[in-house]
Amino acid sequence: MLTKRIIACLDVDAGRVVKGVKFLNLRDAGDPAELAAAHSRAGADEIVLLDISATHQNRAILLDAVRRAARELFVPFTVGGGIRSLEDAAAVFDAGADKISINSAALADPGLITRIAERYGSQAVIVAVDAKRLPGGNGARWEVRSAGGRKPTGRDVIAWVREAESRGAGEFLLTSMDRDGTRDGFDCELTAAVVDATSIPVIASGGAGGPEHFVTVFGEGKADAALAASIFHFSLNSVAELKQQLRAAGIPVRWPC
Amino acid sequence: MIAIVDYRAGNLVSVKKAVDHLGFTCAITSNPIVVERAEKIIVPGVGHFAATSALDAAGLRAAITNAIERQTPFFGICVGMQWMFESSEEAPGITGMGVFSGQCAHFCPEVKSPHVGWNQLEVKDGSRLLRGVPSGAFVYFTHSYRAPLVAETVACCNYGGAFSAAVERDHLFGVQFHPEKSGDAGLTMLQNFCRL
Numbered sequence: 001m002l003t004k005r006i007i008a009c010l011d012v013d014a015g016r017v018v019k020g021v022k023f024l025n026l027r028d029a030g031d032p033a034e035l036a037a038a039h040s041r042a043g044a045d046e047i048v049l050l051d052i053s054a055t056h057q058n059r060a061i062l063l064d065a066v067r068r069a070a071r072e073l074f075v076p077f078t079v080g081g082g083i084r085s086l087e088d089a090a091a092v093f094d095a096g097a098d099k100i101s102i103n104s105a106a107l108a109d110p111g112l113i114t115r116i117a118e119r120y121g122s123q124a125v126i127v128a129v130d131a132k133r134l135p136g137g138n139g140a141r142w143e144v145r146s147a148g149g150r151k152p153t154g155r156d157v158i159a160w161v162r163e164a165e166s167r168g169a170g171e172f173l174l175t176s177m178d179r180d181g182t183r184d185g186f187d188c189e190l191t192a193a194v195v196d197a198t199s200i201p202v203i204a205s206g207g208a209g210g211p212e213h214f215v216t217v218f219g220e221g222k223a224d225a226a227l228a229a230s231i232f233h234f235s236l237n238s239v240a241e242l243k244q245q246l247r248a249a250g251i252p253v254r255w256p257c
Numbered sequence: 258m259i260a261i262v263d264y265r266a267g268n269l270v271s272v273k274k275a276v277d278h279l280g281f282t283c284a285i286t287s288n289p290i291v292v293e294r295a296e297k298i299i300v301p302g303v304g305h306f307a308a309t310s311a312l313d314a315a316g317l318r319a320a321i322t323n324a325i326e327r328q329t330p331f332f333g334i335c336v337g338m339q340w341m342f343e344s345s346e347e348a349p350g351i352t353g354m355g356v357f358s359g360q361c362a363h364f365c366p367e368v369k370s371p372h373v374g375w376n377q378l379e380v381k382d383g384s385r386l387l388r389g390v391p392s393g394a395f396v397y398f399t400h401s402y403r404a405p406l407v408a409e410t411v412a413c414c415n416y417g418g419a420f421s422a423a424v425e426r427d428h429l430f431g432v433q434f435h436p437e438k439s440g441d442a443g444l445t446m447l448q449n450f451c452r453l
């Protein structure tokens with residue numbers, strides 16, 4: 001049976017893993033290569049490394065971290081943050097990533113999705129979508145945010161994911177800006193809306209606080225995978241502990257790993 | 258030396274990294290002479306079946322055919338495995354190697370496609386490639402087309418019906434999933450192949 005994936009996310013700034021609460025108040029949490037290996041050993045199905053500063057001077061540091069993390073990692077490994085061109089993507093793939101994640105650059109130039117997919121395959125292209133719930137109106141609607149969630153784009157999330165899929169996206173990494181860092185649970189309504197609008201896998205992100213939140217996002221939210229960062233880093237939960245609880249709730253997971 | 262055949266279909270770094278990790282010498286190459294002389298050949302591949310036409314353009318099909326006639330062990334991964342069949346619905350005009358019979362076809366509409374993630378193998382006894390890999394082992398898939406079940410199927414997977422996850426005959430091996438991304442189970446298979 002195809003299992004639901006638990007993806008450990010490492011937010012990296014200047015070569016160190018940090019995790020923001022609503023993208024602010026960054027805390028230092030360790031070396032990306034060490035944490036990637038630790039999460040993989042503990043049963044994470046995939047590792048995502050997001051370069052949250054993505055400044056030019058940090059690029060070499062990031063590629064070095066990717067290279068070190070990839071060396072001993074034999075589960076799928078995604079790298080995102082600051083990828084603005086096919087050349088940027090190629091450098092990350094050459095350093096050992098299996099997939100790249102693009103966000104603002106895809107919004108500015110949707111053809112970039114196609115160019116990377118044509119060279120590396122759609123399965124290697126994750127389009128990250130930061131969604132912010134719009135107030136009022138008839139039924140729930142979400143707006144796409146860019147620039148790390150800071151900039152409103154005026155684009156509707158559902159329209160954008162449909163376009164991104166048609167341009168060659170292989171998966172979506174969908175983050176609820178309303179829930180990110182809150183530990184109040186995933187936005188299941190948002191996740192299910194994107195799953196229903198598209199046919200490629202959707203990775204839910206933002207708001208994980210405990211195992212019960214994963215159970216609901218895989219059920220009600222229909223997510224194919226879920227991403228979490230902060231709940232793992234400070235030993236609040238291990239992936240193994242999380243997976244055992246998911247199994248008990250009847251969610252198919254890769255276990256034992 | 259193990260040749261990892263580069264035909265511009267995706268990223269070969271992770272396959273090389275896994276073979277390096279296991280302590281075997283390998284090289285990523287698109288040179289037919291190097292491929293023909295290699296001790297073993299791995300054809301990875303992701304993306305569209307049409308990408309395999311680059312194997313013809315570069316003279317790699319002939320090099321691979323010559324090598325396997327001389328019993329050089331061959332391992333096709335993902336699209337590389339599909340290429341070992343006769344053809345694929347994905348690109349009907351393109352001919353595969355045809356060492357296994359049948360056509361690769363799209364998943365039935367009842368299941369979400371692509372099939373992405375960790376799924377389980379049902380392993381047949383006696384496979385050299387899968388020695389040490391138990392039935393029920395999880396491996397990582399990412400594909401929209403799947404190969405039919407054939408006499409040489411040594412592991413199947415269920416997703417909208419059973420399909421060939423691994424095929425094997427003599428020195429010819431193919432897997433639909435990504436052993437280089439499938440944790441310890443995948444490394445065991447790569448090691449079994451590299452040790453032949």
